[in-house]
Amino acid sequence: MWAGADKCSPFRMWISRYGTRCESPSTVVPTMAPGIGTLMIWCCPSCHGELVSNAMLLECGPCARQFPVVCEVPDLRLEAPTWIDYETDRSRALIIDELASAKGVETAIYDVFRHSRKFSHEKSTYRVKQVYASIERCTDQLQTWLAATVQLGPIVDLGCGPGQMSAAAAGQDRQIAGIDVSIEWLTIAKHLIRAYGGEPQLAAGLAEALPIKSNSLGALVSLDVIEHVGGQQAYANEIARVLGPNGRFAITTPNRFSLSPEPHVGVWGVGYLPVPWQAPWVKLASGSQYEYTRLLSVKETTRIFNDASMTDFEVIFPPIADEEIAIFSPLRTKLAHRYNQIIRNKFMKLLAPYFGAYYRVLGSTAKIETTP
Numbered sequence: 001m002w003a004g005a006d007k008c009s010p011f012r013m014w015i016s017r018y019g020t021r022c023e024s025p026s027t028v029v030p031t032m033a034p035g036i037g038t039l040m041i042w043c044c045p046s047c048h049g050e051l052v053s054n055a056m057l058l059e060c061g062p063c064a065r066q067f068p069v070v071c072e073v074p075d076l077r078l079e080a081p082t083w084i085d086y087e088t089d090r091s092r093a094l095i096i097d098e099l100a101s102a103k104g105v106e107t108a109i110y111d112v113f114r115h116s117r118k119f120s121h122e123k124s125t126y127r128v129k130q131v132y133a134s135i136e137r138c139t140d141q142l143q144t145w146l147a148a149t150v151q152l153g154p155i156v157d158l159g160c161g162p163g164q165m166s167a168a169a170a171g172q173d174r175q176i177a178g179i180d181v182s183i184e185w186l187t188i189a190k191h192l193i194r195a196y197g198g199e200p201q202l203a204a205g206l207a208e209a210l211p212i213k214s215n216s217l218g219a220l221v222s223l224d225v226i227e228h229v230g231g232q233q234a235y236a237n238e239i240a241r242v243l244g245p246n247g248r249f250a251i252t253t254p255n256r257f258s259l260s261p262e263p264h265v266g267v268w269g270v271g272y273l274p275v276p277w278q279a280p281w282v283k284l285a286s287g288s289q290y291e292y293t294r295l296l297s298v299k300e301t302t303r304i305f306n307d308a309s310m311t312d313f314e315v316i317f318p319p320i321a322d323e324e325i326a327i328f329s330p331l332r333t334k335l336a337h338r339y340n341q342i343i344r345n346k347f348m349k350l351l352a353p354y355f356g357a358y359y360r361v362l363g364s365t366a367k368i369e370t371t372p
C-alpha cells in the first residue's frame with residue numbers, strides 16, 4: 001500500500017480522469033510508488049528510467065512519461081498497435097475489480113470469459129475450471145521441470161494472464177511477479193494471488209517493451225506466450241536484456257511442425273503451410289479467424305534466441321502430462337499414450353521438431369558477473 005491509498009483509491013483515481021476531482025497527496029514519494037509494492041524492478045518501458053510517484057500517477061524521471069495506475073496495477077504499456085483496446089481494457093478492469101470484491105474472484109473470472117471473450121455459458125464455466133486446474137499444474141511445475149529455473153529471484157512470469165503461476169508460488173510461500181498486456185486479467189490476478197495468501201506484484205506491459213530494469217531478474221518464465229507476441233524477436237531481445245548474470249529462463253510453446261491440430265483453432269496441418277497460407281487454410285477448414293498467433297518451429301525459435309545473444313539453452317519435447325490426458329476423449333487418450341511412447345524413444349526424439357506437439361526452451365544468459 002502506498003501513501004494516500006486510503007484517501008484516494010486507484011478506482012477513484014481513474015474516475016478522476018473523467019472529471020471527478022480526486023484529492024491527491026501533494027508530496028512526491030520517490031520510491032514506494034502506487035501499486036509497485038516492494039518490488040523495485042519496474043521501470044519506464046521507453047527509456048528504462050526510474051519511476052517516481054507523482055500524485056496518483058507514475059512518472060518517469062528522465063523522460064517525464066506518465067503512467068496511470070488502474071486497480072492498483074501500474075499501467076506501464078507503451079502505446080502500440082496490438083489486439084487490445086486500452087480504454088476498454090481499463091474500464092473492464094474497474095468492473096472486474098468491484099465484482100471480485102463483491103462476489104468473489106471465481107465469479108469475476110467467469111465474467112471475463114462470458115462478457116469480454118463472449119464465450120457461451122458452458123464454455124465460460126469450463127474455462128473457469130481450467131484456470132483453477134492450471135494453478136494446481138503450476139504448483140506441480142514449480143516443483144518439477146521449472147525448479148532449476150526459479151532458484152534465483154526476482155522472478156517474473158511474462159504473460160501471466162489471470163496469475164495462476166504467481167498464485168501457485170504464493171501457495172508455496174514464494175514470490176513471482178507478473179506482467180501481462182491486459183489489466184482486466186491482472187485485476188483477476190491481484191484477487192487470485194491474495195486468495196492464495198500472496199502479495200501481488202503486477203504490472204501491465206508489452207512483451208516487446210518490458211517495464212523491467214536491465215539485468216535485474218534472477219529468472220523469467222513465459223509459458224505459451226511467444227506464439228501470440230507480434231514482435232517475437234523483440235520479445236527474445238527483452239528477455240535477454242532484463243535477465244541478470246546467470247539469470248535463467250523457461251518458455252513453452254506449441255510446435256509449428258506438429259502432427260496434432262493447431263491448439264488454438266483445432267485445425268490439422270496449419271504449421272506445415274507457408275505463413276501467408278495459414279490463415280486462409282484455417283478459415284477454409286474451420287471458418288475461424290487465425291490472427292495474433294504465429295507458431296514457431298524449433299529452428300525459428302533457435303534463430304530468434306541466438307539473435308538475442310542467447311546461446312546457452314536447450315529445447316525439450318516433454319511427454320503429455322497425465323493430468324492433461326485425464327480430461328481427453330478416449331481416442332485422444334489413446335493417441336496421447338502413443339505419442340508419449342514415441343517421444344520417449346531416443347531415436348524418435350531426434351525427429352521431434354518435425355512432429356512433436358509442444359516444446360520447452362530452458363536456458364540461461366551468457367552474461368558474466370562484473371565487479372564495478
Ligand SMILES: [Zn+2]
Pocket residue numbers: 044045046047048049060061062063064065
Ligand atoms: Zn522514460
